[in-house]
Amino acid sequence: ETGVTQSPTHLIKTRGQQVTLRCSSQSGHNTVSWYQQALGQGPQFIFQYYREEENGRGNFPPRFSGLQFPNYSSELNVNALELDDSALYLCASRHQAGGGSDTQYFGPGTRLTVL
Amino acid sequence: QKEVEQNSGPLSVPEGAIASLNCTYSDRGSQSFFWYRQYSGKSPELIMFIYSNGDKEDGRFTAQLNKASQYVSLLIRDSQPSDSATYLCAVNTNAGKSTFGDGTTLTVKP
Numbered sequence: 001e002t003g004v005t006q007s008p009t010h011l012i013k014t015r016g017q018q019v020t021l022r023c024s025s026q027s028g029h030n031t032v033s034w035y036q037q038a039l040g041q042g043p044q045f046i047f048q049y050y051r052e053e054e055n056g057r058g059n060f061p062p063r064f065s066g067l068q069f070p071n072y073s074s075e076l077n078v079n080a081l082e083l084d085d086s087a088l089y090l091c092a093s094r095h096q097a098g099g100g101s102d103t104q105y106f107g108p109g110t111r112l113t114v115l
Numbered sequence: 116q117k118e119v120e121q122n123s124g125p126l127s128v129p130e131g132a133i134a135s136l137n138c139t140y141s142d143r144g145s146q147s148f149f150w151y152r153q154y155s156g157k158s159p160e161l162i163m164f165i166y167s168n169g170d171k172e173d174g175r176f177t178a179q180l181n182k183a184s185q186y187v188s189l190l191i192r193d194s195q196p197s198d199s200a201t202y203l204c205a206v207n208t209n210a211g212k213s214t215f216g217d218g219t220t221l222t223v224k225p
Binding site for chain 1: 157158159161203213215
């Protein structure tokens, strides 16, 4: 157990809809990252939040957005869902003390299927 | 060229053998390196991290890093069927962004 939880576990949506995925980080972890993992691929970095501000983003369009809250929870929002958005969405939290060497802990993931 | 490259496998070894997993990366500014194990349908689980050139051992696992060659590897000694999984290599920059390879699938046969 990593102490990181995600909800829901599974989700089915139709193309064009919007979805919100949730993550609860370990207490004290000030940084949360979100990843998209398509079948047979490694996780792809979507974005990272540090102290409630986005401070890094991968090659994902603006319809992928997020929020981080003071209570160590965060959200990933995806608008105008496309079929290719079907994937496992992972959040990972860590305490950023400086540099990039801090270990991150993954939640169990949310499996999103877009029909 | 992908930023982090791994042989996709599958890699098959007999029980008790040494499994060797390899990873190369392109960003010379990379600072830290991680190996994760991922079982089918589950999230990645951290096995080891390494920051400095050389070897780092933890139980049956040894991570090796060569920054000059931009190469990192994971050795699993006395492989067990429970080690059968996909192994992901991840590389962190100073900004904390993690870039993952697509993983190597390992099968340990009893």
